[in-house]
Amino acid sequence: MPAFETVRVDPHTHSSASDGTESPAELMRAAAAARLDVVGLTDHDTVRGWAEAEAAVPATGVALLRGAEVSCQWRGVTVHLLSYLHDPADAALTAEMERARGSREDRARTMVERIAEDYPITWESVQAQRSDDATVGRPHIADALVAAGVMPDRDTAFETVLSARGPYYVPYHAPDAVEAVTLVRAAGGVPVMAHPRAGLRGRVVPDSVIARMAEAGLAALEIDHRDHTVGAMEELAALADRLGLARTGSSDYHGQGKPNRLGENLTGAAVLELIEEQGALPVVRP
Ligand code: AMP
Ligand code: FE
Ligand code: FE
Ligand code: ZN
Numbered sequence: 001m002p003a004f005e006t007v008r009v010d011p012h013t014h015s016s017a018s019d020g021t022e023s024p025a026e027l028m029r030a031a032a033a034a035r036l037d038v039v040g041l042t043d044h045d046t047v048r049g050w051a052e053a054e055a056a057v058p059a060t061g062v063a064l065l066r067g068a069e070v071s072c073q074w075r076g077v078t079v080h081l082l083s084y085l086h087d088p089a090d091a092a093l094t095a096e097m098e099r100a101r102g103s104r105e106d107r108a109r110t111m112v113e114r115i116a117e118d119y120p121i122t123w124e125s126v127q128a129q130r131s132d133d134a135t136v137g138r139p140h141i142a143d144a145l146v147a148a149g150v151m152p153d154r155d156t157a158f159e160t161v162l163s164a165r166g167p168y169y170v171p172y173h174a175p176d177a178v179e180a181v182t183l184v185r186a187a188g189g190v191p192v193m194a195h196p197r198a199g200l201r202g203r204v205v206p207d208s209v210i211a212r213m214a215e216a217g218l219a220a221l222e223i224d225h226r227d228h229t230v231g232a233m234e235e236l237a238a239l240a241d242r243l244g245l246a247r248t249g250s251s252d253y254h255g256q257g258k259p260n261r262l263g264e265n266l267t268g269a270a271v272l273e274l275i276e277e278q279g280a281l282p283v284v285r286p
Helices: 024-033 050-055 091-116 123-127 138-147 154-159 177-186 207-216 230-243 269-278
Strands: 009-013 038-044 063-074 077-084 190-193 220-224 246-249
Touching (some): 009 063, 024 050, 063 091, 091 123, 091 138, 091 177, 123 138, 138 154, 177 190, 177 207, 190 269, 207 230, 230 246, 246 269
Parallel strands (some): 009 038, 038 063, 190 220, 220 246
Antiparallel strands (some): 063 077, 077 190
16 A cells, blocks of 8 residues: 555554554554554454543544454354444344354463463463453463563464464364355444455465355455565455455554554555445544
């Protein structure tokens, strides 16, 4: 995305309501410091950070795009679906996200049990890395490994102990990606597929699945993302055109836990407008 975009929109970030390291208010301040006009808060499987982020809109002068990153899967391949401006009281979508959160909890406990046989961590030491009720993920386990002094940083932990291809990895329950698109639309949300070709993290879904997600109501593909190669971005741009999908770009900022910097990729103002037109809620403006 061009760095000269006049309205600076970074629509995909995480706070301590999931696996980001900053509270929602701190994230809003960081967004102001990065000269963003609009920031999207998209914690994994939860909207728990929305209220605190909303409260920080007037003081920071940064508009808030309320969202969530819904954990899904297709035949066991992890898919992340961004949901924007959905009704947070929608029972079906909330139930699916809560189910994934619960399964993430069981899965994290099992992974920690397995890892604890070889590394000095405990469930308690992982809890210490996570704020109350945050959606738990491998980043919290990574932080416990770093705190124990056995890993230098999150990245190294992900490349080794936490690898999806490694012996400690455990999958968790998540809804089917095509069904999740339908669920997000039914909740008044605008579904955008996050980092569709982030191949370094594990397997990715074939284009045919993205086509089925498009038929179910997908609005856009997140194309400008640091986990995509230039080739992947070119292919995704062609696919988006073919399927009539808009394109977004984002930092997928997680605070201090990852190198991603706020505003490193941006989304066009016209796409933000499209999201707001289709969503059940407005963007919260200063
Ligand atoms: P999980 O959701 O528990 O499977 O963990 C995946 C999450 O970890 C994703 O949300 C990523 O943002 C994050 N993640 C993936 N790779 C890394 C990495 N190398 N360093 C830090 N965080 C990562
Ligand atoms: Fe994450
Ligand atoms: Fe993601
Ligand atoms: Zn994310």
